[in-house]
Amino acid sequence: MANEHPDAPRGGDQVDEVGLDFAREWIEFFDPDNPEHLIRADLTWLTSRWTCIFAAGCHGIIAGRADQGCCNHGAYFSDDDDRKRVKRYVALLTPDNWANHPGRAVRKSDWIETDELEGEQRPKTKTVDGVCVFHNPLGSEAGYGCALHNLAGTLGKHPLETKPDVCWQLPVRRTQEWITRPDDSQILLSTIEEYDRRGWGEGGLDLDWYCTSSPEAHVGAEPLYLTYGPELTELLGEAAYRQLVEYAEARLDAGLIAEHPATSASEDR
Structure with missing residues (x-):
């Protein structure tokens, strides 16, 4: 499904992707546990059949590096709590499960660097030879893929506990802001939407391939709001997630009007 919109992806031409602008259905509801927390959710995205196809047909965001998926640029930490949480699990990595392990006690400089983000220097996971330091290459004796993701399986945990926030949230995007209403009362608005190419900033449109726009990645057996249940629960809370599921299922039963075009394709x- 080609797209000639001026904001259509301008990366490689490996595979077709849908454009970035199309009709979407949204739902707004208040958190059952917090009447001052309003949630705005993109049902077109959350009812899509997107699923991660890393190592199962993923083309990667950089041409010729399909095996690296979207890990090339490393991950910025959302805050100090995020960094400290990941640090605890980095300490559990060994040369047996992390290809870039230094072979001694891990130091901050082994896995953290700073880079500019939105005009300020921010800490992020280090990159080595153009890919995140935690990426174990194809054929590695340490096990292919993200060392922190693999560690979660070894420990019997969900990867959202061991990986940086941005890594387990992608490609779901949550933004939050305080809204002042006409009566001067304030509420917290949490928006849950697709982390599309634009979410990567100015360079997003130049990625050689991106999964959320690709029909090849919209092959999940269940809709995203179910397959990403743990992640959405972490982002919204248990009560709000249960409410989201009810609304999503009711909308699907009634007949979704604005289906994600990549799912349709x-x-x-």
Whole structure:
């Protein structure tokens, strides 16, 4: 499904992707546990059949590096708590499960660097040879893929506990802001939406391939709001997630009008 919109992806031409601008259905509801927390959710995205196809057909965001998925630029930490949490799990990595392990007690400089983000220097996971330091290459004796992701499986934990926030949230995007209403009362607005190419900033449109726009990645057996249940629960809380599920299922039962075009294209193949 080609797209000629001026904001259509301008990366490589490996595979077709849908454009970034299309009709979406949204739902707004208040958190059952907090009447001052309003949630705005993109049902078109959350009811899509997107699923991660890392190592199962993923083309990667950089041409010729399909095996690295979207790990090339490393991950900025959302805050100090995020960094400290990851640090605890980095300490559990060994040369047996982390290809870039230094072979001694891990130091901050082994896995953290700073880079500019939105005009300020921010800490992020280090990159080595153009990919995140925690990426174990294909064929590695330490096990292919993210060392922190693999560690979660070894420990019997969900990867959202061991990986940087941005890594387990992608490609779901949560933004939060305080809204002042006409009566001067304030509420917290949490928006849950697709982390599309634009979410990567100015360089997003130049990625060689991106999964949320690709029908090849919209092949999940269940809709995203179910497959990403743990992540959405972490982002919204248990009560709000249960409410989201109810609304999503009711909308699907009634007939979703604005289906994600990448899901539609995948179903038409």
